[in-house]
Amino acid sequence: MELLEKNSKSAAAIEAITDTNKALQPAQNELIMDYVYETSGDNQLDSLAYVFLGVISFFFVFILSGMSFVRERFGQTLERMLMTPISRIDVIGGYTLGYGLLAAIQSVVIILYAVYVLQLQVEGSVALCTLVMILMAFSAVSVGALVSIFANNELQLVQFIPVIIIPQIFFSGLIPIDTIPFGLGNLCYLTPIYYGCTALEMIMIQGKGFLAIWPWLVGSVIFIGVLFLANVTALKKYRRL
Structure with missing residues (x-):
């Protein structure tokens, strides 16, 4: 029997097919499983490596950048900056670019360490993985x-973590989107982790x-743009102009 890849959905399908096969043909030997994108010898880490990379990178960048922004306000750096003629777009753009570059470097280190030190299997291009991780860093x-x-x-x-981060984990590929009940899987399009x-x-x-993968890259870029505009608008809380 040939399946696309290993996940909880395929495991449930295998169990159901095996039980049915034993009931109909008790004397038949055990089914031989084959996977299109993986091998039966791949472990759980190989199958979910992309989930761990995406979620861990996004989570830590979110925490570090968020706390840095809060401290900027706590130290009144942001307030003093907003007293100058600089626009809100320049403020958000500067912060996003500065912290985003540092987060991008961190993401590059994570993916290179995972591939070349931990020896995680990558069937495609490592450079493309790096690009995706950088976009996720800017989103975070x-x-x-x-x-x-x-x-x-x-x-x-x-x-804010239980509201912002934890729900996104369910859309990271940890569980198949179409198995999420009540149509809540459609909310994946509103989360940046899903695209990455x-x-x-x-x-x-x-x-x-x-x-x-270019549609998912475009989705990540659009998400970054929407978040940038949301940040500029939200900064009206401190200054109108």
């Missing part, structure tokens, strides 16, 4: 900046190239 910085505008201290920022982890899965597991 933008999310962290947006949340920090509404948080008065580091503790309040941490309290889906692209990573297509590269690392399926060996896809740029032509296959």
Whole structure:
């Protein structure tokens, strides 16, 4: 029997087919499983490596950038900056670019360490994985900046984690989207982790190239743009112009 890849959905299907086969043909030997994008010898880490990379990178960048933004406000650096003629777009652009570059370097280190030190299997291009991780880093910085505008201290920022980060884990590929009940799987299009982890899965597991993943890259870029505009608008809380 041939399946696409290993996940909880395929495991449930295998169990159901095996039970049915034993009931109908008790004397038949055990079914032989074959996977299109993986081998039966791949462990759980190989199958979910893209989830761990995406979620861990996004989570830490969100925490570090969000806390940095909160401390900027706590130290009144942001208030003093807004007293100058500089526009809100320049403020958000500077913060996003500065912290985004640092987060991008961190993401590059993570993917290179995972591939060349931990020896995680990557069927496609490592360069494309790096590009996806960089886009996720900028998304995480933008999310962290947006949340920090509404948080008065580091503790309040941490309290946003169950609302902002944990729900996104369900859309990272940890469980199949179409198995999420009540149609809640459609909310995946509103989460940046979904676009990044889906692209990573297509590269690392399926060996896809740029032509296959470009819609997910465009989705990540659009998300970054939307978050940037949301940050600029939210900064009106401190200055109207």
